[in-house]
Amino acid sequence: MNWQRPSPRIVWRAIDIFLEVAYTPIPQATAAARKKSEPTGPEPVPSAVRARLETLKSTPQDAFYDSPVFERQEAPRASGDPSPRETMPIRYALRLGNLSYPHMKLIIDRSPDGKGYLLRADTHDAHIQPKAGSREQAAFAELMSQNRAVADAIEGKWAEAGMPTFKQFLREDLERRKAAGGGG
Template structure:
């Protein structure tokens, strides 16, 4: 959906559905207060403009001295939930320029080690937030509030993978627990002539690698995933001779510290523009070939 097509009514509908799920069985005070004030001209007047215009450090695989990341529009409104006050309603661009969708940012990326006393409680909060995020986005989908799945469907209907007619350029493994995102990233790569295999988390990725007949030329990897996260997968890959040298591109919305970034061969924060992603893939593959 284009930004100019997002109305106050649509934002109100998305907010009401969010609140109904996030504060289910809570008191009525949890709902947004009713008002008789006329609607403002800008439907985003209650949002923080969280637009990102960043430069990637060269150490993370991106030539920061030569180009910047594309500017992405991202609007955030903190609504919280019954257990956790920092969860946000987000309207943003991601991958497909100019197309906006609604999503939930759980905003719970605080790093707590397993040996810390509150670790189990914190992990329970994260699991609850993730489940709630899925519930809210499912409600939006049923109510025709545009989510990332609508972006994915629209893009796949255009069949970008058929635009490439040359020889296949190699196999790329995409590891991401967000199916819609993995499918769209896969479609972009197929449109550039790559074969793509997907996995939903690190453990499934290891299983895929054991059974693939062709060695991947690149792994595109998310950070936070169930069962085995991205950094654990990288450590597993580096422990075995057959997979030690596989190039890895971290593409994630998670907060990743410098040491973890440098465990990979490239890093790109989500949300990202499709051109930035494809350029970084080409840069990394060129480096692998010594070009």
């Protein structure tokens, strides 16, 4: 099933928002700490991310989604189905990282209705966990919390910019279901 992916212009806007949020230091929680380190704007983006973005910029518009910087996820096939896969992936991922964690990704998902797209900031940190009680457990839990805060802030900025996000889709779907069910 083919779906309407965002235009390269929209993806670049999503990338700009992602980078602005992901590479701006999070203000410290206490007033004393804030006085010492007021946010100064985004930090420089790591060279690996800059190289990915330069590769994407050099990709012709009509081949944008064929760029090697995108990780792709194909639609699953039914068990035993020998037919060829869909021609278009259902997900594109671009590893952009953040100040504390280099593996955070911008995700472009096919929407559940199969027609459009949704943007998501994937923290990409839930697939591994330190052993319970290990020295690393508390630090990793803090990293995951920071990553979640960054992802939520990115998705919030995308929503403010009128870009479709998965959370926004879920809220709208819940409202549609409530309305169809008589409000509750």
